[in-house]
Amino acid sequence: HLAPVNSVAFSPDGTRVVTASGGTARVWDAATGKPLGAPLPHLAPVNSVAFSPDGTRVVTASYDRTARVWDAATGKPLGTPLTHQGPVQSAAFSPDGTRVVTASVDQTARVWDAATGKPLGAPFTHQGTVSSAVFSPDGTRMVTASEDKTARVWKIPLNDTPWEALAARCPFVVTDGVIEQRVTLPH
Numbered sequence: 001h002l003a004p005v006n007s008v009a010f011s012p013d014g015t016r017v018v019t020a021s022g023g024t025a026r027v028w029d030a031a032t033g034k035p036l037g038a039p040l041p042h043l044a045p046v047n048s049v050a051f052s053p054d055g056t057r058v059v060t061a062s063y064d065r066t067a068r069v070w071d072a073a074t075g076k077p078l079g080t081p082l083t084h085q086g087p088v089q090s091a092a093f094s095p096d097g098t099r100v101v102t103a104s105v106d107q108t109a110r111v112w113d114a115a116t117g118k119p120l121g122a123p124f125t126h127q128g129t130v131s132s133a134v135f136s137p138d139g140t141r142m143v144t145a146s147e148d149k150t151a152r153v154w155k156i157p158l159n160d161t162p163w164e165a166l167a168a169r170c171p172f173v174v175t176d177g178v179i180e181q182r183v184t185l186p187h
Contacts, residue, residue, distance in 0.1 A: 038075030079117035
């Protein structure tokens with residue numbers, strides 16, 4: 001890298017690492033240290049990086065007021081930018097990979113559809129910069145950390161979001177109380 005590294009994360013299978021440095025993020029082979037795919041560019045420094053639970057996508061958060069979802073193999077952006085009114089401090093996928101939560105200097109956290117980039121519901125507001133936000137393990141809540149000296153747990157409302165469409169894209173399904181990977185059969 002040519003600039004300080006701001007964030008780093010392993011892929012779920014541990015074979016790749018994603019880094020944020022300067023205005024780009026980059027996916028690397030964890031064994032060889034060689035770059036994989038194209039750089040993931042932003043217009044300003046990248047603050048945060050994370051892999052999706054299935055390792056096929058990366059989410060980045062940037063001072064350019066956006067978070068982006070990328071194809072981890074090709075480096076191509078997926079969907080539209082997740083746009084805030086201020087720099088985006090962090091971004092994370094939901095446990096099922098269908099949603100992204102972002103935290104911003106604009107004093108909000110937002111939940112987004114990971115495939116389309118559309119916001120799901122209203123922003124969650126604080127009285128200061130929201131520096132971090134993550135989903136609960138079951139994806140029904142999130143916790144935010146803010147410079148207003150609070151951390152808050154929020155229930156994510158189910159009545160104002162297109163959950164059926166999200167569930168159809170989920171790579172996992174619950175059958176008889178057991179989480180299994182969804183299998184798509186050829187036509």
